[in-house]
Amino acid sequence: MTSEPTHLDDHQLLIPASQERVxxxxxxxxxxxxxRGRPIAWILGASPPNGFAVIAEEPHHRLDLSGQHRFATYLLRFELTIPxxxxxxxxxxxxxxxxxxxxxxxxxxTALLMSGGHVxxxxxxxxxxxASALRR
Known part of the structure; x- marks a missing residue:
């Protein structure tokens, strides 16, 4: 993707573990x-076929996943910070x-957001x- 899609929403979780573990x-x-991919990705005709590809990484701080399907182009960005x-x-x-x-x-x-599926x-x-970080 050449430009970032439109911001949709943010979700966050405080994890009682080091940045390295998280x-x-x-x-x-x-x-x-x-x-593994996600079955819905195949149904929607996703590219890549599993729904996401890593497009950017700043170790211990940020990871960007991107993809597209017949209805949307999307980006999911994970950010880690130490409060x-x-x-x-x-x-x-x-x-x-x-x-x-x-x-x-x-x-x-509309269906994705109203159903609560995305959230x-x-x-x-x-x-x-x-859960994985806490098991480490």
Whole structure:
């Protein structure tokens, strides 16, 4: 993608673990996600076929995943920061961006956001990374 899609929303989770542990847990989760893919990605005609590709990485700070399908072009950015006065904790933020294509894209956007599917999916990602970081 040449330009960043439109900002959609942000979700964050404070994880009581070091930035290194959270980063490694996130990489492990993303590696599994990219290997397995998501069934919905195939149904939507996603490119890449598993739904996402890593397009940018700033180790221990940021990871960008991007993709597209027949209804949208999207970017999911994970950012890790160390909040002040929180001990050994890391703030993991997921920032979503998307541009929806045509009338069918607008209908897809409405269905995705009204159903809670997007919010639930992103929160599930954050909680799985948290669980993995805490097991380390």
């Amino acid at each position: 980063w490694q847990a996130m990489l492990d989760y993303i590696t599994t996600l990219l290997r 002040p006065d929180r001990g050994e904790s890391t703030l993991l933020r997921a920032r979503s961006y998307a541009d929806f294509h045509g009338l069918s894209g607008r209908a897809y956007r 639930g999916g992103v929160r599930l990602m954050l909680h799985r990374v948290r």
